[in-house]
Amino acid sequence: MIEVESLSKNYGTFAAVRGLSFTVRPGEVLGLVGPNGAGKTTTLRCLAGIIPASSGTAHIAGHDVAADPVAAKRALAFFPDEPRLFDYLTVRQHLNFVARIYGVANHEQLAQPLLEELEIADKADELPGALSRGMKQKLAIACGLLHAPRVMFFDEPLTGLDPLGIRRMKDSILKRARDGAAIVLSSHLLHLLEEVCSHVLILKKGEKIADGTLAEVAARFSNGEAGVSLEEIFIRATGGSES
Ligand SMILES: Nc1ncnc2c1ncn2[C@@H]1O[C@H](COP(=O)(O)OP(=O)(O)OP(=O)(O)O)[C@@H](O)[C@H]1O
Ligand SMILES: [Mg+2]
16 A cells, blocks of 8 residues: 655755645555646655655555665565666566565566566567567566565556557556555556546646546546546646646
8 A cells, every 4th residue: 555645855946746645555546647747757756765755754565665665665666667677687687686686586487477468578588679668668567566566656657568568558557456556657648547547646736636536536627527538637637727
């Protein structure tokens, strides 16, 4: 479970995230949406313990990210929008390396199904330089999933994947949620978020302007109309003078 309380992040004098609070329970997928620069990546990086928050707290599976970062990081995986890989490790060596860092005992049995799920098993002995952009992203995701994290943060995980890859990634995310993971997913692909997310949180200029189930957020911005899309909600919520 993810518990965020009054999280703020300043870069110098610039307030990128302001007083953000929300909770994601096991089995829930929260869609984090907002315009470019709204603070989505900043929020995810704070929650994953990559950068320190300026104030507020975040608990990951019960562990305070600031006070107990190692325990929090053991429970989570962060998937950045730009995968960072090791130039001189093959696909399989990446998984072996990550398994050692996280102390994953039976990684030989876990790695192969993951490579197959993400459809890069035939590239197991290749270096990143020989992978396409989408394949690199899939490798980074395989590495993150290897230690079976209970909390997952995805920053634009669908960008760069082909249509089948997007569908499989959606299935992978939903499978982890069904297995009890708490997931936050940042994306601009709102029609895809609608299919994956149980909840959404709309950020604008670092502040939460709405959150709840898709139906709750839709009700708030629908003006009584039925079947309003998340895209339309997004535009109404972030485009005009509201908030
Ligand atoms: N390292 C940094 N130093 C200074 N300002 C930063 C830094 N990183 C981000 N910012 C600023 O913080 C704000 C939020 O950036 P962030 O990357 O979190 O936005 P985002 O919601 O992820 O946007 P996008 O949809 O474009 O990915 C922006 O105004 C950005 O310029
Ligand atoms: Mg971003």
